Amino acid sequence: MGRIVVFTSVTLEGVMQAPGRPDEDTRGGFEHGGWATPYADPAMWEGMGEAGALLFGRRTYEDLFGFWPNQTNNPFTSVLNDTQKYVASRTLKAPLPWSNSTLLEGDVPEAVSRLKEGSKKDLVVLGSGELVQTLMSHDLVDEYVLLIHPIVLGMGRRLFAEGSPKTALHLANTTTTATGVVIATYQRTEGG
Numbered sequence: 001m002g003r004i005v006v007f008t009s010v011t012l013e014g015v016m017q018a019p020g021r022p023d024e025d026t027r028g029g030f031e032h033g034g035w036a037t038p039y040a041d042p043a044m045w046e047g048m049g050e051a052g053a054l055l056f057g058r059r060t061y062e063d064l065f066g067f068w069p070n071q072t073n074n075p076f077t078s079v080l081n082d083t084q085k086y087v088a089s090r091t092l093k094a095p096l097p098w099s100n101s102t103l104l105e106g107d108v109p110e111a112v113s114r115l116k117e118g119s120k121k122d123l124v125v126l127g128s129g130e131l132v133q134t135l136m137s138h139d140l141v142d143e144y145v146l147l148i149h150p151i152v153l154g155m156g157r158r159l160f161a162e163g164s165p166k167t168a169l170h171l172a173n174t175t176t177t178a179t180g181v182v183i184a185t186y187q188r189t190e191g192g
Helices: 058-065 075-082 110-118 129-137
Strands: 004-010 052-057 085-088 100-101 123-126 143-148 169-176 180-186
Touching: 004 129, 052 058, 052 110, 052 129, 058 085, 075 110, 100 129, 110 123, 110 129
Parallel strands: 004 123, 004 143, 052 085, 052 123, 085 100
Antiparallel strands: 143 180, 169 180
């Protein structure tokens, strides 16, 4: 059985909204988009090609599809294009335009549970804050790989929002990049 791994950039206070560009996600008047860009380091993406599949919410899927398939000189492009992608959405219709993309049918927690049961490799969630909240509330997340950036924004959507379920975790690994980003891997504790 595979595991559900949440892989996401966060600020010190846990904001995950719009790390890539200024116009990425301005919901709620968020004006700090692109906050992660100055801290980019190749070490942050090591091992991404080992995922069995990627899980996305609609917003993240559309945002990544609008950018990555058109990048020609980046090794991450082929990883994203070639890896199986599953998308949770109430508004998108199949077939999805990005290669190797499948729309999850029916109840998302049930569909993800089936994927997890049938997979031998990890299913990695990139970004996709609303999907992560749904997976957490249904006790489906096994591991968090948090790219903790040395910045505080004072506003924005957080990974662990108010009302997130209590979950016991243990620190399985930690690495610090040359740009000061702490890559912390947390796994669920037994019974947690």
